[in-house]
Amino acid sequence: MRHAQPEPGAGQSEKTCGWRKKAIRAGARVRVYPYGAITVGQRGEELSDLEGMAESVVAFSDDGHGVQDGELMERAMLRAKALDKLIVAHCEVNALLTKGGCIHDGRWARAYGFPGISSESEWRMVERDIGLVRKTGCRYHVCHISTEESVMLIRQAKAEGLPVTCETAPHYLLLCEDDLQDEGRFKMNPPVRSSQDRDALLDGLLDGTIDCIATDHAPHSAEEKAKGLRGSAFGIVGLETALPTALYESGGDRDCAADAAGGGTLSESAANLQNSRRKTGTRRGRRPDGDSHRCAPCHQPRRFPLAGTRHALCRLAG
Ligand SMILES: [Zn+2]
Numbered sequence: 001m002r003h004a005q006p007e008p009g010a011g012q013s014e015k016t017c018g019w020r021k022k023a024i025r026a027g028a029r030v031r032v033y034p035y036g037a038i039t040v041g042q043r044g045e046e047l048s049d050l051e052g053m054a055e056s057v058v059a060f061s062d063d064g065h066g067v068q069d070g071e072l073m074e075r076a077m078l079r080a081k082a083l084d085k086l087i088v089a090h091c092e093v094n095a096l097l098t099k100g101g102c103i104h105d106g107r108w109a110r111a112y113g114f115p116g117i118s119s120e121s122e123w124r125m126v127e128r129d130i131g132l133v134r135k136t137g138c139r140y141h142v143c144h145i146s147t148e149e150s151v152m153l154i155r156q157a158k159a160e161g162l163p164v165t166c167e168t169a170p171h172y173l174l175l176c177e178d179d180l181q182d183e184g185r186f187k188m189n190p191p192v193r194s195s196q197d198r199d200a201l202l203d204g205l206l207d208g209t210i211d212c213i214a215t216d217h218a219p220h221s222a223e224e225k226a227k228g229l230r231g232s233a234f235g236i237v238g239l240e241t242a243l244p245t246a247l248y249e250s251g252g253d254r255d256c257a258a259d260a261a262g263g264g265t266l267s268e269s270a271a272n273l274q275n276s277r278r279k280t281g282t283r284r285g286r287r288p289d290g291d292s293h294r295c296a297p298c299h300q301p302r303r304f305p306l307a308g309t310r311h312a313l314c315r316l317a318g
Pocket of ligand 1: 063064065090143144189
């Protein structure tokens with residue numbers, strides 16, 4: 001899953017979805033599974049024509065925005081459940097955000113005087129939505145979790161047997177606030193958090209609380225990312241580096257890395273979550289196509305924050 005604008009969700013769904021479907025069929029080199037917006041224009045005010053879009057999309061999401069109104073989210077879940085579709089949530093409570101917040105509200109932000117983004121702004125919405133899943137029975141997936149509290153809440157929800165899944169992104173597994181520099185390449189939403197959060201995410205990945213690694217790939221121009229932490233746009237690229245960073249994170253165990261990165265957390269789990277009928281290109285337990293991936297780190301964009309990891313794959317591949 002990469003970060004993209006969901007289908008807008010305006011009334012005439014065949015019109016709004018049709019041209020995208022046509023473009024995907026005509027030009028896509030990879031498999032594309034579109035989401036439909038939960039609310040019209042992702043504005044969080046009224047529900048989209050979920051039924052009208054259901055044929056064209058695999059799930060509903062307002063990614064980029066949290067759905068602030070719990071009652072609206074509950075109605076979305078009821079309708080998504082009736083359609084047997086997944087609700088995919090970007091969890092962020094606007095009322096808990098500080099003006100100008102650009103990095104994790106933690107030790108580093110306080111030391112250097114940056115406005116922060118609290119962990120609570122993420123996990124409060126995870127908590128609310130899990131309560132709604134309990135009520136509605138809707139299948140529910142949380143995008144790019146970054147906090148220890150989110151891991152704990154989702155772990156409990158799974159233990160309860162609720163249909164809840166989640167993902168995190170490579171940068172939350174490899175970086176924490178101690179790695180920050182006042183550069184735009186370290187600015188993403190949610191932000192990289194404390195080392196305690198990072199460790200909790202790794203534990204969550206290992207014990208199955210976190211179902212997959214997704215990139216939240218959000219490219220910007222060099223100009224947009226050249227204004228330091230305060231002024232740069234939110235969002236980083238990650239598509240090109242997800243595999244090498246997952247390999248790096250595996251600590252050099254090639255079989256484990258192949259299983260985790262090639263067959264499991266980066267592809268198969270994501271397909272399963274979306275009820276995708278088509279199988280992904282790799283199977284659990286099989287190595288990914290090593291040769292085709294081997295050049296990827298060399299093409300790593302300079303603006304990616306994980307610059308130090310770029311030779312990891314080459315080292316592992318020997
Ligand atoms: Zn998002």
